[in-house]
Every structure is written in C-alpha cells, then in structure tokens.
Amino acid sequence: MQLGLDYTGKRVLVVGGAHASRRVLARYLATGATVYHLVAPGAVAGAGVPAARAVPGVLAPTFPRSIGAWNALIAAVDLVAVVETSPHAEAVIAAACATNRTWLTREAPASTAPIGSVTLVGGGPGLEKLLTVGAMAALKAADIVYYDRLGPTDRLGDWAPGAEHVDVGKAPGHHAIPQRDAERMMVASALAGLTVVRLKGGDPFVFGRGGEEVLACRAAGVPVTVISGVTSAIAVPAAAGIPVTHREVSHLFTVISGHAPISDAELTHLVGLDGTIVVLMGIGTLQQLVAGLARLGMRSDIPVAIVERGFAHDQRTTIGRLDTIGALATHAGVRSPAVVVIGEVVALASHGDDAAADLLRDAAELAS
CATH class of the missing domain: 3.40.50.720 (NAD(P)-binding Rossmann-like Domain)
Structure with a gap:
C-alpha cells in the first residue's frame, strides 16, 4: 500500500x-x-x-x-x-x-504464527522528525503499542492504524504501571499471537530499561528485536546549540543517570576525565551532583547548562557555572524532563563561535 x-x-x-x-x-x-x-x-x-x-x-x-x-x-x-x-x-x-x-x-499478510513478537522501538526525544524509518515500519506493522510519556505519540493513530494503544508510561515519583507489570503485558500479548511494539523515548538501551524487557521476552520464548532511537543525551544538547564534543575543547563525553545520587568514587573519576558530562534524569539530584563535583576538585567556573523539554515548543535552556547553577535552577523553577550538560562545550552555545552558530541554526530548523 x-x-x-x-x-x-x-x-x-x-x-x-x-x-x-x-x-x-x-x-x-x-x-x-x-x-x-x-x-x-x-x-x-x-x-x-x-x-x-x-x-x-x-x-x-x-x-x-x-x-x-x-x-x-x-x-x-x-x-x-x-x-x-x-x-x-x-x-x-x-x-x-x-x-x-x-x-x-x-499486500503482505500479517503473521499467522501462534506466537507473536515484540519490537522495542526508540522514539527519540519526542520530535516526530527524529523517528527512524525502522521505527515507522515497526509501528505500521503493530497490533498493539505499549508507549510511554517521553516518546512521540501525537500521531500514533496515524503511524499504527488499527493497533491498540496502551499507556504504560511513568512520571517522576508515579509509576501507574510498574515495570514488571508492563513486561508481563507485553509478553502476554505476544504469546497471544500479536505483533507488539514497545515505543520508548530516546533509545531503549540508554537508561530505558530495554535490557530488562529483552530478558523478559527471551525468558518467555518470545522473539524480540530492538530498533535503536536517537538518544536525548546527544540530541537535546544539540537542540540548544551544545555539541557534546568539540575539537580542541572536549574529545570525550560521559552519559550518566542522575536518578540516584552518584558516589564520591564515581564523581572522582568524572572529574579526572576532564570531558563533557551529560546527565539524564538529574534534576532531583542536581544540587548533590554539583556540590560533589566541586568538593572533589572540579573548577567552580566550569559552564553548566540545563535544557528542559528538548524539542518542545517551550524548550528552555538555563546556563550557569558549577558554583551558580544550583541557585539558578531553583530560581528558574527547573523541572523534568531535562538534560544537564557540564563542560567547556556549554560555552559554545553562547559565544560567537562559527561552529556553535551552525549548530544553533541546524537545531532551530529541526525544531521548526
């Protein structure tokens, strides 16, 4: 068709x-x-x-x-x-x-196998344009889609027509459907012969618990595949004009989860790497993070950016330094979802650097 x-x-x-x-x-x-x-x-x-x-x-x-x-x-x-x-x-x-x-x-017929299948689909940071061709093909073939709040869902009815749509998303501090229950639902649907898509924000294997869902499917004997998605760890900083690496500025970046406080041993290693640090789910532990980095030797004037609601119409970026970002975030009322970027590359978003200007133009065109 x-x-x-x-x-x-x-x-x-x-x-x-x-x-x-x-x-x-x-x-x-x-x-x-x-x-x-x-x-x-x-x-x-x-x-x-x-x-x-x-x-x-x-x-x-x-x-x-x-x-x-x-x-x-x-x-x-x-x-x-x-x-x-x-x-x-x-x-x-x-x-x-x-x-x-x-x-x-x-037209190709739908599968008539007694056991269906599960496909974990990375939906990217929420912008429809960042859905991959593979993601669209999987949605088109789905009988049922289990989705969460951070994936692109505005036109799910168009992308997966005829499929049942089930919200299994989580909000900070509120898990309406626990992870294990979501896994059981997916497996049960596949065992009933349905073609299942698990649509997730970002990439399924970047703090998306995709590994747990793959293991649950394998344990039940359900065929499972993964379609990677654009991770917000790279795309959201880029939408704010911040490259996670830049020649002669940063040759490495580390992505960490801020869901729980980070140990001093881990913070010591991060300081020693002297690269870009990207924190997902880090608003709740931001104050502990910046205080710990400063205590363990990171310069107080290192630039820090917080990019809220990446690619949304109300995307907002708050820029400060390691010693000021905590107060700035409190004053601005920063909320999740947000990506925190720590490192010299943050300065490229506000300086007259040609590369930064190009990134800002590209991000503006992508978000339009």
Whole structure:
C-alpha cells in the first residue's frame, strides 16, 4: 500500500483471511477509503492462529460464485488489494481487474504464527522528525503499542492504524504501571499471537530499561528485536546549540543517570576525565551532583547548562557555572524532563563561535 496516495472516498476491496488482513484493513480505513473485505474460502485462521479483532467500519460483500459476479464486484470498486487467496481466485481477480481497469495491488499478510513478537522501538526525544524509518515500519506493522510519556505519540493513530494503544508510561515519583507489570503485558500479548511494539523515548538501551524487557521476552520464548532511537543525551544538547564534543575543547563525553545520587568514587573519576558530562534524569539530584563535583576538585567556573523539554515548543535552556547553577535552577523553577550538560562545550552555545552558530541554526530548523 502506498501511504503517500490519497484514498479519501475511494472504494477498496481487500481479499484475504481476517487475521492476515487485519492491518491492511486498518491502514486503508485510516486513509479515508470505503473498505470492503472479502474472506476467500480457505483463507481463514488455522489451528493455533489467534483470532483477529473485528475492524469497525469494514463492509462485507457476498463472495462471488461466477466470473460475472467477480466482474460486477470489481467494477464497483477503485482498487483491489489481495492479501491471500487461492491461485485460481487470484487469476480470476487479475482478469476482472484488467477487464474493468481497476487497480490491483498485493499486500503482505500479517503473521499467522501462534506466537507473536515484540519490537522495542526508540522514539527519540519526542520530535516526530527524529523517528527512524525502522521505527515507522515497526509501528505500521503493530497490533498493539505499549508507549510511554517521553516518546512521540501525537500521531500514533496515524503511524499504527488499527493497533491498540496502551499507556504504560511513568512520571517522576508515579509509576501507574510498574515495570514488571508492563513486561508481563507485553509478553502476554505476544504469546497471544500479536505483533507488539514497545515505543520508548530516546533509545531503549540508554537508561530505558530495554535490557530488562529483552530478558523478559527471551525468558518467555518470545522473539524480540530492538530498533535503536536517537538518544536525548546527544540530541537535546544539540537542540540548544551544545555539541557534546568539540575539537580542541572536549574529545570525550560521559552519559550518566542522575536518578540516584552518584558516589564520591564515581564523581572522582568524572572529574579526572576532564570531558563533557551529560546527565539524564538529574534534576532531583542536581544540587548533590554539583556540590560533589566541586568538593572533589572540579573548577567552580566550569559552564553548566540545563535544557528542559528538548524539542518542545517551550524548550528552555538555563546556563550557569558549577558554583551558580544550583541557585539558578531553583530560581528558574527547573523541572523534568531535562538534560544537564557540564563542560567547556556549554560555552559554545553562547559565544560567537562559527561552529556553535551552525549548530544553533541546524537545531532551530529541526525544531521548526
């Protein structure tokens, strides 16, 4: 199916079993077409194949029993999409389409395996443009999508038409659905034969607990794959004009989780690296972090930036120094989600450096 075409008002006949055709039906309905579904004899779910959910809004014509009936049915539609049928029926359909000059396309059937699959999809930092081609393909094929609050979800109905959408997101201090329960839900859906997408913000393997979800699937014998996403650790600083590395300024960067306080031993190593430090989920422990870095030898004038709500219309950046950022953050009422950047590269966001100016222009174009 070519999603770039306008099917509004077009009459589309989908031929195939209910389970195999479920996503094709949903996609054509989502384009505004009038959809008819013809279940061919023999194109039905076999033993062990899960039953498909009914797709509301689909019409069911009577199965043609003669060449004349096939011609009459196909003459009444604009497009025929064959998902699965017998070789004889497909030949009859092709001939009728040729006679009536009706478009004919062939669509891939949904999996009819007794066990479905899980795909962990990195949705990036929230901007639709940063979704990968692989992420879009996985969403298009999904029967059910488990998503969280930091992933891009504004147009989830368009990207995964016909799929069930389940919010399993967490907010700071509030886990409506515990992680283990979310894992059990994903596994149960896959064991029921569904194609499952777990849509996460950023990258599934960067503080996204993707590793735990992969292990849960493997333990249950469920096939699982991972589609990497653009991590906010790099993209959000860039949206504020801050490169995490820069020639002759910083040749390394370290990404850490600020979810819990960092030990003095870890802070000592960070100070010794003399590179860029990027902190995710670090607003709650910001005061302890900057105090610890200063106590263990980091210069007090090291630039620090806090980028809130990266890529959102109300993105905000607060810039200070190691010895002032705590007070500035309190005064500004800084809140999560935010990315903290510590290092000399922060200065590039406010200086007249050509590279920084280019980054700012690119970030502005991407966010527009």
